[in-house]
Amino acid sequence: MSVEAKQGIAPLRIPAGLGGLLPALILIGLFFVVPVLALLLRSVTDPAPGLQNYAALLGDVTYARVFFNTFLVALVVTIVTVLVAFPVAWMLAIMPATLASVLFGIIILSMWTNLLTRTYAWMVLLQRTGVINRTLMGAGIIDQPLPLINNLTGVTIGMVYIMLPFMILPLVGTLRAIDPMTLRAAALCGASPLAAFRRILLPLSLPGIAAGGLMVFVMSLGYFVTPALLGGTSNMMLAEMIAQMIQSLLNWGLGSAAAFILLVVTMALYALQLRLVGVRRSTGGA
Amino acid sequence: MTQLFLSIRKLRKAFGAFTAVHDVTLDIPKGEFLTFLGPSGSGKSTTLYAIAGFQDPTSGDVLLQGKSLLSVPSHKRNIGMVFQRYTLFPHLSVAENVAFPLRVRRRPEADVKRKVADMLSLVRLESFAERLPAALSGGQQQRVALARALAYDPPILLMDEPLSALDKKLREEIQAEIRRIHRETGVTVLYVTHDQEEALHLSDRIALFRDGRIEQIGTGEDLYLRPATEFVAGFIGNSNFLAAEHLESENGTASVRLADGSIVKGVKATHKLERGQKARLMVRPEAFRMRPVEGNASLTVEIVDMAFFGDRRRVVVRTGWGDEIDARPISDSTDRSNVGAVAGRQIFFDPAAAFLFPAEQGA
C-alpha cells in the first residue's frame, strides 16, 4: 500500500515541478535576459563596433561628475536612512503590540502610496514658496527662502523618505532576533547603557544594518523618479542621465554603455549583500 | 546570630490586579547556597529579578550588607547571574565573553588575561577560549556563562533555572560542577528551579514558593522529613495521601480513623486539629513494607501492579475504599506475590513516618 502510494507520487512530482518553471523562464528569458543582453551588445556596436562608448563615458569630466554625484547621493541617503531607521526599528522591536501596529500601519501606508504622489508631496512642501519655507519665514527664523529643492538637500529628503521602510522593516527583524536577556546579562556584568549599546547591541545588529544599508545604497544608485523631480540639473544622477541619452539625445550606444556600468555595479553590490545575509545565516544558525 | 548579608524585606510585586510576590521576607547568610523552589508562576523568578534589578518591586526592600539595592541600577549592583537561556554574547569568543565584565570595568589588560585564564580553568574550558559560543554545546555554554558571572568576584550569584534547557545526564554533570565551584569560591548563591531533585542535590537551604509566598524554608531534610504543609509534602518527593478523620492528638502525634474504619495511632501532626476534623494522611512510598514490622500500622489492599527496580519494588495497591497507593518497599527475595491474585493482602507502614494535615478547602 505504502509502496503503491510512493510510486504514485514520486514520478509525478519532479517533472511537473520543472514544467512549472517553463512559463517563468520563457517570460524572463525572452523579455528580460534577451533585451538586456541586446542592450549590452548595442553598447559595443552602436554606432560602430568597439569600446569607444565606454572610453567616452569614463574619459569625460561631465560624465565623471554624474558618476561621482550618483555615489555621493546614494551614500548620503544610505547614511541618513540608517541613522533615522535604527532608533525607529529599535523601538518597533520592543514596544507594546498595539502601539507597534499603529506605527507599522503608518510605514506601510507610506510605502504603498504611489511613488509619484509621495514625490509630488515633497515637491510642494520643499518648493521656494512651499509650506516649509513659508512656515520658517512666518516664524521669523529665516528671511530668504531656503533652497530645499532642485539640489542635494531635496533629493536626500525625498530619497530617505522612500528608503526608510526598506531599512526599518528588515532591521526590526534583526533586532527582534536578539534575545533581550543578552542585554540584561550585559547590564548585570556591569555594562552601562552606553557600553551595552556599543559593545553588544550595535555589533549584534550590524549584519542587519549592513544588509539593509547595502540594499538602500544599491536601490539609490539606480533611482530615477525622485532624483529627476527633486534634484537639480547640476547634480544629475546616473539613471536620469541614461534616460536622457536615450530619450532626448537618441544616443543608444552611450546610453547602453552607461546602463551596463550601472548594471555591473548594482549586481556586484547585490552579490555582496547576498553574501552578508548568507554569512549572518551561517553564524546564527550553527 | 549569623552575619547579616543579603536580606529581602516584605518584598511585594504586583502586575496590575495580579500579585506575583506577597511580602516575602528572607535572610541569606554569606556563602549560603539557597534555592527558590516552586512550580512555575509561584513568584520565585520574580523575586530573583527584583534582586537583579530587572523589575522594580511594588513595595519592600532588598538589602545587601544593610544597604538598599533598589536605587542601584543593574549594572552597578555587582551581582553575577546565569540565565535560563544561553545569554552568551554571540559575536564574542568564549574568552572575550568572560573578559566582558572586566573590560567594562576598565581592568588592566594583564589582570583581565589572568582572570579569564583562572575562570576558564575553574569551569574546565581552557581549550575553548577562542571559540565562538555557537560552536559550543549547551552545557559548555552554561559553563562559560558561569565563568562570566564569576569573573568579577561578585558577592552574590543568581542562577535562574540554568540547567532547564539541558538533558538529564548533562544536568547531573553540571550540578556536580556547580557544587564544586560553590565550594571553591564560597560565593553566596541564589538558585531558582522547579526541579526538586536539583534543589535537594545542590542547596544548603530551600525556600519553597507557592502562589507568591514562601510555604516553608529549611534544609532539604527539613522539607522532606518534616514538611510543614500538605503542599510541601506533595511537592518534595513522592507522597500518598489518604483521606482520614482526626481523632485526637498530643505532643505532635495523633491518632486517626481511615475510611474503612481502621484506626492508626502515633502519626506526626504539627497542625492543630479538632476532633472529627477531616484530614489527609501523607505516607511516603518508601515507608511501606510488604511484611509486618513491630509497631507498624497495616492496610488491607488489593495489589494492582508490581514491578522490580533492583533495590526497590514498585507496588501499586488499591485500598478497600478505592484510593490508589504508590508504594516502594525495599526488595525482598522471599516476596513474590502475583499481581491481582491477592485481594485482601496487607501492607504495612511506620506511623512515625506518616504526617497528618488538615484537608485543604476544595481539596
Add this chain to the structure above:
Amino acid sequence: MLLDYDRLGWLKVALLAFTALAAAFLLLPVIFIVLLSFGSSRWLAFPPPGWTLRWYQELFADPSWIEAALTSARIATTTAILAVVIGLLASFALVRGQFRGREVLRGLLLTPMVLPVVVFAIAIYAFFLRLGLGGTTIGFVIAHTVLALPFAMIPIATALEGFDKSIEDAAIVCGASPLEAKLRITLPSIRIGVFSAAIFSFLASWDEVVVAIFMASPTLQTLPVKIWGSLRSDLTPVIAAASSLLVALTLALMIVTALLRRKLQT
C-alpha cells in the same frame, strides 16, 4: 536592559520622541496632499484660504485622467493575474523540486527586482520597438509582469515553504489526484501568500513609472505617466486630487488586506 521596553528610563522617552518624529515625517506628506486637494489655493498655499471640491471636479471633467486610470487598472489587473499564476507554478517548482541550479534559477527570476528599472526600461523599450510592441497594452503587460514576478513569487514561495508537504501527500494517499490535492489542500493553505502576491504585483504595475514613461504613446497612457507629464509642466492641485484618490485606494487595500488576513488566519 536595552531591549526591555519598561526598563529604558529616559532613553525610552528620547527614542520614542525620535520615533514619533520619524512617523510624522512618513505620515505628514500623505496627509498634507489630501488636505491641499480640498484647498482653494491654486498655488497650494497652506493653510488653504478656503475649502473646495473644484480640483476633483476638474479631475473628473478631464477624460484623459479617467482614461489613464482605466488603462492603468486594466494593465495592473492583467499583470497581477499573470504574475500570480506564473509565480505559483514557478514557486512550486522551486520550493518542491530537488534539482541542480535551483538557487541560480531562483536568483534569475528575482533579478528584475534588483536591477535598476531604468536599465530594464530602455532594454525592453528598444526590444519592443523592433517587435512593434511599443506603446501597446500587450507590451505594457509583458514588461510589467516581468517586474511584478518577483513580488508575486516571494510571498508565495515563503508561504509554500511554511506548508507541510506531508499534508498534501496525505490527501493523495486518501485518493485525491496530485492536481486535486494541490487545488483543494495546498492552495487554500497558502492563500494568504497568494493574496499578498496579488496585491504586491498589482501595485508593482499600478505604480510603475519608468518603463511606462518610455513605453507610453500618445494614445496609451497609464496613470503614473499622466501624473508625470503634469508634474513636469506645473504643480496643479488637480494632481493633489488625483493623488488623494490614490492614497484612498492604498488605504482601502491596506484595510482589505488586514481584514482578509484576520479572516483567513482564524
